[in-house]
Amino acid sequence: MTAPILHSYFRSSTSFRLRIALNLKGVATCYRAHHLKLGEQSAAAYLNLNPQGLVPALELAGGTVLSQSLAIIEYLDETIPDPPLLPADPVTRAKARAIAQMIACDLHPINNLRVLNHLRSRFGADDEAVAAWFHHWVAQTFTPLESVLRDRERPSPYCFGSRPGLADICLVAQVANNARFAVDMAPFPEIQRIHDACMALPAFQAAAPANQPDAE
Ligand SMILES: N[C@@H](CCC(=O)N[C@@H](CS)C(=O)NCC(=O)O)C(=O)O
Secondary structure (H helix, E strand, O other), rough: OOOOOEEEEOOHHHHHHHHHHHHHHOOOEEEEEEOOHHOOOOHHHHHOOOOOOOOOEOOOOOOOOEEEEHHHHHHHHHHOOOOOOOOOHHHHHHHHHHHHHHHHHHHHHHHHHHHHHHHHHHHOOOOHHHHHHHHHHHHHHHHHHHHHOOOOOOOOOOOOOOOOOHHHHHHHHHHHHHOOOOOOOHHHHHHHHHHHHHOOOOHHHHHHHOOOOOOO
C-alpha cells in the first residue's frame, strides 16, 4: 500500500501533533517539507492541496487531502482504533478534549506565525513586543491548564490514564513551541512533568522537530 504523504514543517507544533499521532498509530508516511519562513505554504501547488495554506495536511493514497491536525488525528483514531487516543469513559473523554481544545482553539491560533507576522507588519511590533504577546497568551491558557491537571481525580504520568492521548499530544507540541520563545516553565510543574513523561517515549521522540528531515 502507498504510504500517505505528510505535509509538514519541522518547527510547526500542529505538524508535531500529527507526527506524534501517526507514530503512536504506527503509520509510516512519506515526509514532504514546506518551509514556513520562506512562505512555501502559500505556493500555488500547496494551496491546491490545502487552500488554507497551513500545515499539516495528510494526503492519502488516492489523493484525498485531509487538513486540520485535530480532524486528521480523529480520522486516525477512527480508522486505527488501537491504541485509542481518547479515554473510554465519556466524562474523561470530554475532559481530554477540553485540554486539547484549550491549546488548539484558545492558545495556538493567536500565537501562530501568521498572527505574529501580522503584528509586526501591520502594527509595528518589534521582537520584544511579539515575545510579550506570545508569553501573555501562553499564561492565559497554561495557568488554568496547570490547575486542571493538578486537580485531576486520578494521578497519572500522562493527562489521563496509563497511556498518552490527544491531550498529551497537544500539550507536548505547545511546550515545544513555548521553548522557542523561552517561556519559563517553572510555574507549570505538572505540565512539565507530563511533557517529560511523554518525551521519554519513542513515538514522541521520533516526532520531535529536531528529528525531522527538514530540521535546521
Ligand atoms: N488549526 C490548524 C492550524 C494549522 C497551523 O496554523 N499551522 C501553522 C504551523 S503550526 C502554519 O501552517 N502556519 C503558516 C502561517 O502562519 O503562515 C491545525 O490544527 O492544523
